[in-house]
Amino acid sequence: MSRELTNRQYLGVVLPFMISTSTQPLMGAVNTAVMGTLSDPAYISGVALGAVLFNTIYWLFGFLRVSTSGYSAQALGTGDIMDRATSLGRPAVVAMVVSTIILILQKPILAAYLHLVNPAPDVAALTAYYYDILIWGAPFTLLNYVFLGWLMGQARLRASLFMQMSTNILNVILCIFFVMGLGYDVGGVGTATLISQGYGCLVGLWLVIRYAGFSLREVPKDVLFSFSSFLNMMKTNGNLMIRTSCLQIVNNLFAAASTSFGTEILAANAVILQVQYILSYLLDGVGNGNSLFTGRAVGRRNRQLFEETKSTTLKWLAVIIFILFSLCFLGGDWFLGIFSNNEEVLNLARQYTRYLYLYPVAAGVGLAFYGMYTGATYTSPMRDMMIIAMICFAVSRYFLVPLMGNDGLWISYLLFYAAQSVINLLFFGRLRRHIGFYGKFEPKP
Numbered sequence: 001m002s003r004e005l006t007n008r009q010y011l012g013v014v015l016p017f018m019i020s021t022s023t024q025p026l027m028g029a030v031n032t033a034v035m036g037t038l039s040d041p042a043y044i045s046g047v048a049l050g051a052v053l054f055n056t057i058y059w060l061f062g063f064l065r066v067s068t069s070g071y072s073a074q075a076l077g078t079g080d081i082m083d084r085a086t087s088l089g090r091p092a093v094v095a096m097v098v099s100t101i102i103l104i105l106q107k108p109i110l111a112a113y114l115h116l117v118n119p120a121p122d123v124a125a126l127t128a129y130y131y132d133i134l135i136w137g138a139p140f141t142l143l144n145y146v147f148l149g150w151l152m153g154q155a156r157l158r159a160s161l162f163m164q165m166s167t168n169i170l171n172v173i174l175c176i177f178f179v180m181g182l183g184y185d186v187g188g189v190g191t192a193t194l195i196s197q198g199y200g201c202l203v204g205l206w207l208v209i210r211y212a213g214f215s216l217r218e219v220p221k222d223v224l225f226s227f228s229s230f231l232n233m234m235k236t237n238g239n240l241m242i243r244t245s246c247l248q249i250v251n252n253l254f255a256a257a258s259t260s261f262g263t264e265i266l267a268a269n270a271v272i273l274q275v276q277y278i279l280s281y282l283l284d285g286v287g288n289g290n291s292l293f294t295g296r297a298v299g300r301r302n303r304q305l306f307e308e309t310k311s312t313t314l315k316w317l318a319v320i321i322f323i324l325f326s327l328c329f330l331g332g333d334w335f336l337g338i339f340s341n342n343e344e345v346l347n348l349a350r351q352y353t354r355y356l357y358l359y360p361v362a363a364g365v366g367l368a369f370y371g372m373y374t375g376a377t378y379t380s381p382m383r384d385m386m387i388i389a390m391i392c393f394a395v396s397r398y399f400l401v402p403l404m405g406n407d408g409l410w411i412s413y414l415l416f417y418a419a420q421s422v423i424n425l426l427f428f429g430r431l432r433r434h435i436g437f438y439g440k441f442e443p444k445p
Contacts, residue, residue, distance in 0.1 A: 004305040005293060010312045013292060016157040018285030018320075020164050022278055045119065045263050046126025046186060048270030052255050053113050053131060056248040058141055061098055063240035064091050065145035065152075066291070070377045072153020073292045077299015081213070088150045088208065094237075095142035102138045117256050120263055126186050133190035137197035144197070147204030151211070152288055153295060159207045167200035239379035246386040250393050250416055257401060257409050265406055267340070268348035275335045276359055279324055283364055286317060287371030294375030298435055306435065310428075313368055321364040328357030355410040359417065366420030369428070378434045381427040389419040 068091045075083035102109070110131050114124050144163075151160040171192055178188030258269040290313055297305040328335070332353040336346055366385075373382050393416035400408030 003308060004302060005308040005312055007312065007316075010289070010293075010309075010316065013155070013157065014286050014289035014316070016161055017152070017288040017292075018282050020152075020157070020161040021285035021288055022281045045123045045267050045270065047130055047189060048267070048273075049117060049119060049123065049127045049255065049259075050130035050134070050190075052251060053110075053127070054134060056113070056252060057102060057109070057138070058145075059244050059248055060241060061095075061142055062145065062244055063237040064095050064098075064142055065149035066240055066374045067091065067237050067377060067379075068146050068149030069153040069288065069291050070295050070374045072150045073155075073295025073375055074153075074299040074377070076154055077296040084154070084212070087153065088146065088212070091146045091149070092143065094234075095146050096139065099139040099142045103135065106135045113252075116252060117259050119259055119266075123263065123266075130186045130190045133187060134194055137194045140197040140201040144200050144204050147201070147208050151204075151207060153292065154211065155292060156207070156211055159211060163200060163203050163207060166203060167196050170199055171196035236377050236379050239383040240374070242383045243379070243386040246390040250390055250413075253394070253397065254409065254413060257397065258406075261406055264344060264348055267342070267345045268352070269406070269409075271336055271340050271345060271349045272352055272356055275328075275332075275356055279328070279356075279359055280363060280367060282324065283320070283360065283367040284370075286313065286320065286368040287374075290368060290371035291375035294372045295377075296375075298376050301436075309372065310369075313372075317364055317368050321360045324360040324364075325357050328353070328360070332356055352406065352410055355414060358414055362414045363417035363421065365422075366417060366424045369424045370420075372428075373431055376431060376435050378431055381430050385420055385423040385427060388423055389416050392416060392419045 068087065071087040071091075072084070075087045110128060114127065119127065144167075148160055148163060151163065174192030174195055175189050178184045178192050182188065184191075254269075255266075258266045290309055293309040294306060297303070297309065333346075333350060335356075336349050336353065340346055340349075370382060373379060393412050396412035396415050397409065400412055402408070404411070
């Protein structure tokens, strides 16, 4: 029997997605790196806390990319033009509504965050300055999620790669120009990122129009705004939102604990996290590829493609994890040096690099197989998985941080990701039963 998914086809999708997805955290990473060239650790700490805050806001609504990609891939599998149109139009409506709410509540959001992490006054002032500029990019960012997710689901690999890479290249150029050329500090990196987000939104819109083959104006309003369809979509997205909320609770508890250790440890952890974010997005690129193949399998009702997606992922994921582990083990100090030239911060960060190169081992399976659930738009297991993993982190942090300090914090963080990997595999039977290859197919959230 011939294969539905060859190694060449798999890598032809996954590798571009890995490159494309890994550029997503580069805005925050570049901002942190540029601030790391300044002498005062308060700059890098202020921007790092601002980046965590925006990650909290935007990752909370990251379902706009994830679920859009799944629905778009399923629409590609069915070949129905109306499915393709609604897989773009409905999440775009949600993105505009959510971004409007964020802008209205921008002041309370900042106040609550600063109260939670309680940084030093100079760090808090820099975080607020960065936030006040960048919050106006909310509509651009959320629409970017929709445009990118739709392009990924339609297997427009070059388009999604161009959209992300050109946006981040522009951000790098503007950050360097504003900070190193014009002498601005936090305001420079904030403005550079805001301009880049606006550019990315315009490019995404242009690419969607180019590849859509339809106009949303042609979609009947009762179809586009179907209450039952929106309800099903929001059930799916609600589970993803709960999952992301748990992730952000963990990230903010991590940031709060780092703050309690002092500005220097906070800055050192921030540098390590920038590298870890890039690793997580590389692994997430594998998940995006899985989402595409799984969505296509569900749309075509192709059991063989689904099973080959799983087996091929396991094989290549082992190779990818080994490569990432080796790169971090051999080049960890060099990677840290990209994000700061402050020797005090770097010396502290080097004490904890072992947790960096263990990260792909702990997180790889969870992040890669997550895409199979989202491709099938079956998200309740991911909600349950993250709740359990968050509890593991909270319990571990409660006992280990008082005993081991920052080491205990990092061990708890790795346990959080390892729990996701184990639970992801344990729940896989539920995914098989849901998609109907082993019984009657009944779409569920």
